[in-house]
Amino acid sequence: MNRIGCLYLHRTENLMTESLETVGALDPLGDLDAGDSQSATKNRAKVGSARPSSLLYTYGPGATMDLPSFTIMPSGLDDWERIWARRGSVPTVHAPRLLDAVKVHLGPQVSELRPFPWAPKPTSRSKEGDDLGVPARVFPQWLRCTNCDMLAPLTRYAYRNTNPFRPDQARFEHEKCPGRNGRISKRPMPAVPARYLLACPDGHLDEFPYSWWVHEGTKCTAAEVPSLAMHDRSVGKGASATIECRACGLKRPMNQAQGEAGAAKIPRCRGRHPHLGLFDKNGCPNATKLMLLGASNLWFPASLSIVVMPESTAETHETVAAELLKAAGPKRVEKYGSNLDKWREFLDEEQSPLAGMSDEDLAAAIAHLLEPPPSEEELAEQRRTFDPVSLLVPEWNFLQRDPLGKLHKADGKSGLVLSPPDGGVHPGLAAKHVTRVMAIDKLRKVNAVLGFTRIDEMERANDIGQRLVHLSRSGRPSWTVATEDRGEGIYLQLDEETVAAWESMVENPDPNSLWAAHVAAHKRNFDARFSDTAKDIDHLSRFRPARYWLVHTLAHVLIREMAMYSGYSAASLSERIYAWKREGERPPAAGLLIVTTASDSDGTLGGLVQLSARDNLERVLSRALERARRCSSDPVCAHRTPKDPEEFLHGAACHTCAMASETSCERANRFLDRRFLVDLPGAVGLGFFN
Known part of the structure; x- marks a missing residue:
């Protein structure tokens, strides 16, 4: 590590x-x-x-x-x-699903994720690792x-x-x-x-x-x-x-x-x-x-991250094909072709872990390896249609399963350890439409860097394939850098039927509604701040549905409340939001994961896991919602609604009541409004928890 x-x-x-x-x-x-x-x-x-x-x-x-x-x-x-x-060998970070997402942006030639060059020192004066x-x-x-x-x-x-x-x-x-x-x-x-x-x-x-x-x-x-x-x-x-x-x-x-x-x-x-x-x-x-020198817009990282779940550690045909190419080399690939027996013989001689694959999976990986590489036009289309939500869906799907018992180890590679609450969900939480709670005793988060942009951050440009600055001279690296963070967390899920009904009520087409004001502010923000290259796309494709505002604001007030009891500072807690509507075969989601992770420790002091106990979590959620009703900046904060020419992307939220540090928030304190959590003066009837 x-x-x-x-x-x-x-x-x-x-x-x-x-x-x-x-x-x-x-x-x-x-x-x-x-x-x-x-x-x-x-x-x-x-x-x-x-x-x-x-x-x-x-x-x-x-x-x-x-x-x-x-x-x-x-x-x-x-x-x-x-x-x-x-070094005789180079360590790698195992995260096949993340590697597949990296290939969309950097090309199919990327074969592995590597950590930073580092080695531990047994003593402070040791020269081991100095190279x-x-x-x-x-x-x-x-x-x-x-x-x-x-x-x-x-x-x-x-x-x-x-x-x-x-x-x-x-x-x-x-x-x-x-x-x-x-x-x-x-x-x-x-x-x-x-x-x-x-x-x-x-x-x-x-x-x-x-x-x-x-x-x-x-x-x-x-x-x-x-x-x-x-x-x-x-x-x-x-x-x-x-x-x-x-x-x-x-x-x-x-x-x-x-x-x-x-x-x-x-x-x-x-x-x-x-x-x-x-x-x-x-x-x-x-x-x-x-x-x-030192300007904040001089460098914006472009990165992807996943919380590793069993679905995200399963080898895909694409990742196995990349490992076959790395092990055998281009000449053997051309020589063996689709001959499964020769591949079996080679993998057995090399004592490769891939030798244990089934004939069906190995044949599918070989077929993928022999396919012609995608054209530049196909790669550009993959980048254009890439949806970051696709990285969250496997995590959401796995979290729908019930752990077999306390300290249930999901599998050997992900490092994920789950525990259900003793006695099920607290009645007080169920009354607040919370349907699922899980303690994440151990988790592994992997982050990969794609490149960077200058002047405009990654999401403010539509032609990211052109604007993304590569990290290698060729522009087609065979690997990229990744970090592994380990820690613990709490998972909380809301009732989908209740969320959907509330969402249809909030997303009111009335031009005088609060939701219409947020949509209009987002359009002004998009036109004023996004790159000229993004002006040809619909701003609503970058907007978030009402359920995201709800879950995101809930995550922030919980982070602030949990920091008082968990032993972690608010800046060390971070969110992972699962909030999207049904689209095709993708199921709808309304849940959140609050975690603490670190690259230099396991991050498992147990403070968050302790708060996941039935009585503790019910008390924390109730107090967080009660605090959300009041802000020392009220009534100014409670009535904050963007009006032309204002373009801020939050409503009743400020650093006193709902905003979090930039290390905690995945959206830079955008898409927040306490009125979607609880009823505030002047906005009665919008609060989900009322």
Whole structure:
């Protein structure tokens, strides 16, 4: 299990903004490969550490991560191969259903999910596992001396990382710094990243062309490679710096690059992907946008996750075909064809786990393997029609089954352990239309990263196949990164017949109804905030039915209440919402799963499981609903209804009563309204629990 992922400085390439010349500045991993990194005084590889969850959702490949003295960017998956090559075998994460969903977005060539390169240390001073870690590049590579204001690429600075047990002391320094008064400093002065970047909607990111900017697109008349300075006396107040050319004396403030007027003054996109160390061959036609280092819209992860249930661990024909290809190789596949006997002989000789499959399943997998690969048009159609709900349906179907008894172990691979409540559902819960309760004593959640977007988050673009930035240079990786979280939870399900009747009442076509106001607000939000590429789709396809608002709001008030009794903080509890209408063969759903998971512990202290007891859960739910009737921001909160031109996607909900931390909510506090839970003044008759 991944606990802490080390960050290792990869070979740094200084891709100059004014030219495409590549200069090798330092190669800490090269030192590590040579075996002399423990005696190196400059190029120690390790520069920090991070939890797998943060490397997945906050600082993944392509994102900028602030270290104490400089900023790095985790590299693409091609550089990770150099790390995995140090091990005889590569561990994988078993989640076939999730792997199938990943293939829809990244292509059928993806054959496995891998964890982060990490190995446990028996002691704090042990060197075991030092050769594993996430490779990263220094980015941005333009630095400013804090003493003399010199603005230059990192090749002009010295790299220091001398203490093997203090990677936080890694830094770049300006040796023999003249200072602002011309006195040569006796000690090196620290340098910090220059904080201006250029980004485009297609996910490209580039350094700001400082020399081009100060000379207004021309070359310096006094020097071929002029010395630059960045004067920044009010750090943190936007584009407040001034760039100066010390050779010719020209100066230009950065605030001229801001806003719509400034957009016409900055260069167009060059198609740079710094996490891959390359530029797009066909360039990029987009205009660029000035970004500050650390901006919240600089990197949005695109990921998928499942709570592993037996249905999601069953090998599909597609996943078995991928394992056959990996084991046999393309030449054997061509040689054996559909000859089942030869495949049997090969699998027996290799002692493969696939040898135990039935002839029917093995033949079906072989037939799938021999099928021609899907065309680009077919792949694009699969991505367009992909519904994230498809990942939830197997979980919902399994949770409809009754456990055989207390601590019922679902199967050997999922790690799922369930317990029914002693004595069945409490009468008080049944009176509130709760039909099923289960304690999830143990569960495993697997998260896989697909790529990332910039400026617009994944769900705000319709052409995600084009906008999604890949993690490998080819754009067709053979694997992707996944994390495993383990923990516990509580499952709660509402009566479908009652929910359906309530839903038909709430979704009133009356234009003056609360539901009509939420629909209209969603249309305004969609038109104002979604990418231009999503304007050709119906906004209702991104809207959620009334039952989702109900279950989602219920999950939030339960999280807030459970945090008072479970021993977990509210931020450590998260929701998984099962709320959709019947569609074709897919059954309707109205339930929720509240879990606590962690990648560095089993997350099974038992606090949530204890709350699932009959009396405890009835008391928690009753108190949560009672608290939902009141908010310290009432009556403002209770009467909050979006009206033109307002576009917020919540009603009677605020951070005082129903909103949760972003680590807990799967919808960023959208689609919440207490009036759908209980009756509030001015909205009598809408509350489900009334």
